[in-house]
Amino acid sequence: xxxxxxxxxxxxxxxxxxxxxxxxxxxxxxxxxxxxxxxxxxxxxxxxxxxxxxxxxxxxxxxxxxxxxxxxxxxxxxxxxxxxxxxxxxxxxxxxxxxxxxxxxxxxxxxxxxxxxxxxxxxxxxxxxxxxxxxxxxxxxxxxxxxxxxxxxxxxxx
Numbered sequence: 001x002x003x004x005x006x007x008x009x010x011x012x013x014x015x016x017x018x019x020x021x022x023x024x025x026x027x028x029x030x031x032x033x034x035x036x037x038x039x040x041x042x043x044x045x046x047x048x049x050x051x052x053x054x055x056x057x058x059x060x061x062x063x064x065x066x067x068x069x070x071x072x073x074x075x076x077x078x079x080x081x082x083x084x085x086x087x088x089x090x091x092x093x094x095x096x097x098x099x100x101x102x103x104x105x106x107x108x109x110x111x112x113x114x115x116x117x118x119x120x121x122x123x124x125x126x127x128x129x130x131x132x133x134x135x136x137x138x139x140x141x142x143x144x145x146x147x148x149x150x151x152x153x154x155x156x157x158x
Contacts, residue, residue, distance in 0.1 A: 009080040012151035017076025020144035027139045031132070040129045042106075045114040075102075079144055083152070095145020099138040106133060 031037065079086075079098060088094040107119035107130060116122055120129025 009083070009152070010077065012148050013076045013080030014073070015151060016080070016144045016148035017072040019147045020076070020140040020142075021072040023143040024136060024140040027136055037125060037128050037132055039123055040116075040120055040125060040132060042111065042114070042116065042120070042129075042133065045116055046110075049114045076144060076148075079141075080148060083148060091145035091147070091149025092142060093145070094149075095141040095143070096138065098145065099134075099141035102141065103134045103137045106137065 079094075083091075083094065086094045086097065088097055111120055111129075111133075112118055116129070120133065123129055
């Protein structure tokens with residue numbers, strides 16, 4: 001019983017991050033359908049930066065799968081592993097704080113590294129990229145936190 005319980009967080013992390021990814025992808029589909037900020041495409045900018053560094057001529061899977069694997073799998077597992085140590089009393093609060101931290105790192109480090117400038121300001125679109133990237137990350141992290149907490153259930157007393 002102890003072994004089964006100790007790895008429950010792994011399966012909860014994978015399922016919750018899959019749900020978070022679906023929420024993120026839904027928001028991105030809505031963005032495309034409504035033609036919101038068409039010049040702001042951080043996934044393409046990331047791939048344009050990484051492709052010259054990687055030999056992907058033999059890669060059969062869509063390249064966006066790389067970013068989904070990173071977000072959905074690795075971040076989800078890290079979230080599940082550290083869930084009980086994160087600030088906040090609920091999965092919603094923990095997910096929200098994760099989203100804020102990830103948004104800050106994205107805007108300060110990743111966006112400048114892929115040519116978008118801090119928080120996407122180099123695109124000349126005002127606060128749009130910064131606000132949309134916040135919504136994009138929070139869509140993932142809020143769903144991740146809520147679903148993970150629901151799958152874990154209430155804390156068990158020993």
